[in-house]
Amino acid sequence: MSGLGVEAHGLRKAFGSAVAVAGLDLAVKWGEIFGLLGPNGSGKTTTIRMLTGLLEPSGGQARVVDIDVVASPERVRARIGYMSQRFGFYEDLTIEENIRFYGGVYGLTRRERRERIPQQLTRYRLDQRRKQLAGTLSGGWKQRLALACATVHRPDLVFLDEPTAGVDPASRQLFWNLIREDAAEGITVIVTTHYMDEAERCDRLAFLSRGHLIGVGTPAEITERFGLPTIEAVFIELQRRDDAELGLLA
Ligand SMILES: Nc1ncnc2c1ncn2[C@@H]1O[C@H](COP(=O)(O)OP(=O)(O)O)[C@@H](O)[C@H]1O
Ligand SMILES: [Mg+2]
Numbered sequence: 001m002s003g004l005g006v007e008a009h010g011l012r013k014a015f016g017s018a019v020a021v022a023g024l025d026l027a028v029k030w031g032e033i034f035g036l037l038g039p040n041g042s043g044k045t046t047t048i049r050m051l052t053g054l055l056e057p058s059g060g061q062a063r064v065v066d067i068d069v070v071a072s073p074e075r076v077r078a079r080i081g082y083m084s085q086r087f088g089f090y091e092d093l094t095i096e097e098n099i100r101f102y103g104g105v106y107g108l109t110r111r112e113r114r115e116r117i118p119q120q121l122t123r124y125r126l127d128q129r130r131k132q133l134a135g136t137l138s139g140g141w142k143q144r145l146a147l148a149c150a151t152v153h154r155p156d157l158v159f160l161d162e163p164t165a166g167v168d169p170a171s172r173q174l175f176w177n178l179i180r181e182d183a184a185e186g187i188t189v190i191v192t193t194h195y196m197d198e199a200e201r202c203d204r205l206a207f208l209s210r211g212h213l214i215g216v217g218t219p220a221e222i223t224e225r226f227g228l229p230t231i232e233a234v235f236i237e238l239q240r241r242d243d244a245e246l247g248l249l250a
Contacts (some may be wrong), residue, residue, distance in 0.1 A: 003066040004032045005157050005188035006051060010060035013046050020046040022211040023060060028190060028204075030156075033183050036192040037199045037222075038208030044192040047087060047208075048159045051190070052082045065156050078107075079160035081150035085165070087142055089149050092137030095126050098134055099148050106153035116152055124148040124178060140171025147178065157188040164198065176201055 007030035013021040021043040034183055036044045049055035051064050053073025062069045065079045089098040099120050103113040121127045124144045127189070129137065134145055143163055149194045160179070164172045183189050191202065199205055200219040207214045207222055215225055 003063065004028060008051070008060065008062040011047065011050060011062050012059040013050060013055065013059055014058045020211055020243065021050070026206060028188060030188055031183060031186050033179065033189045033191065033201070035199050035202035035205040035216050036190065036208060042208040043087065043211040044208060045161055048161050048190070048192065053077055065110045070088040078111050079156050081153070081155040081156070081242065083146050083150040083160045083163055085161045087146035088212070089134050089145055091245050094210060095145055096121065096130040099152055099222050103150045103151040109155060120148040120152055125174070129199060130138055140174065143167050143171065143175055144178070144180055149183070153163060155187065157190070158182070160191040160193050161191065165194065172198070
């Protein structure tokens with residue numbers, strides 16, 4: 001494959017007078033695990049929605065899997081997976097039925113689905129509960145099911161928007177092992193996260209603040225350039241907000 005997994009120049013989105021993404025340049029290599037790191041409201045989700053072809057940019061260009069995403073969003077969508085911040089599966093279908101349903105959405109034939117469903121169940125450690133209704137699963141299982149649905153068509157690149165928010169540490173660990181396995185097979189992974197220990201697992205990071213790209217580099221480079229105190233301060237603030245949302249703080 002030629003080019004880059006993702007290439008964006010001056011990518012911009014304004015909602016009325018509010019600028020959510022202020023001219024982003026990104027270059028993600030094939031097979032990379034690339035992190036988008038930044039506080040709430042910094043434009044991570046808006047960026048992903050533009051790169052998945054779901055939201056039209058106000059300006060700039062983006063190529064995803066080497067295809068112009070503004071000109072050909074459908075062609076891009078056939079080659080990518082997207083796990084949104086609110087996992088998009090059906091609570092009243094079982095694990096297996098959800099994967100089958102998504103196989104249909106992505107245009108797999110019956111035969112392909114028959115093959116792929118057991119593969120996805122095994123790959124994402126879902127076998128044991130394949131007959132269980134998705135709505136009754138705990139966070140870690142839901143998260144793995146969402147990933148299995150988002151990758152049922154074996155995409156070249158997958159976008160994961162805060163996939164581990166609200167999931168316990170053991171489940172997060174397993175999830176990251178699975179992402180590593182996917183990346184080792186050549187899938188490009190773009191992931192947003194609130195957690196510094198997760199950001200450190202990415203090959204490279206883009207650090208965003210208020211829609212602006214503050215820096216791009218390996219976790220070590222980002223830490224060195226901005227200093228851990230800066231990044232930690234951002235994360236302490238995020239944790240405080242999360243706790244406030246969960247009602248843990250008065
Ligand atoms: N559909 C929308 N209409 C208006 N403003 C939006 C919309 N989506 C996002 N925004 C605003 O854009 C900014 C970036 O949001 P978002 O991309 O969701 O950030 P993040 O994912 O980093 O938390 C925020 O100020 C948010 O309120
Ligand atoms: Mg978001």
